[in-house]
Amino acid sequence: MSGSSLTTGYLVLSAMLFALGAFGLLRRRNPLVMLMCVELMLNAVNLTFVTFGRMLNDITGQVIVFFVLVVAAAEVVVGLGLIVAIARRRPGATADDIRVLRG
């Protein structure tokens, strides 16, 4: 296994990516951009899984990334459907406005 310090580099990079995604998710109010920030966080976790999988010489990490990819795709589909349904009734809605949509 070459580059054990590089393994730490991968983990630190994914930690930074996760923190950036969390910051964007908390900061931005456009629901589409918030969805993109969730994708950033999911990718950070995927990178961690692959790094740990290589570190332990175990393929299971990559298999779990496969499932994360599928769940992320389903999440984006449902999230975009919700955004379309909301934006049709109230164009330009931000995350703050969604709480007034009742029923």
Next chain:
Amino acid sequence: MDITVESLTFWVCALIVLGGAFGVIWSRNPVHSALSLVATLFGVAVLFLNQNAQLLAAVQVIVYTGAIVVLILFVLMLLGVDRDEDIDDEPLIGQRTLAAVAAVALFGVVFGVFVIGGAGIVTGTPNCADGQIVTSGSPYEPGCDPVNPQLATVTDSPNINQIGRVLFTDFAFAFEITAALLTIAVVAAVVLARRPKDVAPIPEPADLGYENVDDIEEPA
């Protein structure tokens, strides 16, 4: 650190990944955010390749940048919300500060666990040939051979063969559940995107005589 092809690729891709992430967060235009997301996802795909995860790199490019980002861009264009957003506007007082504090705290916790504690305390060290867990020494270079024939890894077969073997044996049930999840998601998308017959725009708070959203009272 000695410069190898892997470390050089890592540093270049790390720059691309972080630059793309900053672009997602700080672009005023959502379309620019989506394009920055493409840069990040491509960087992560190359990092997957760098770690011998060839199948995942291909799937990352095809599914993420080929399908998900295109879907997001499609919705952006469909709704016409691709105008600039005023990201300096701060309706919740201190939201930006609290978000920064929360992000730094998250990074600190993960960094502390990974680097100070060592990655081995997250995953445990690999099983040794004699079945004993090595708890001493460097977490990255355990004192014994980590290759165990009982593990799922068969190191001499191609990456895609290994993933396929584990996916359709150990994770077969999870695989079926995932198929059901995708079907449910497709049905949900169709139901959500269906245009209702009596669609009426929800009135703005100003039209109802309220100064702002917070003045609207919850119905009893």
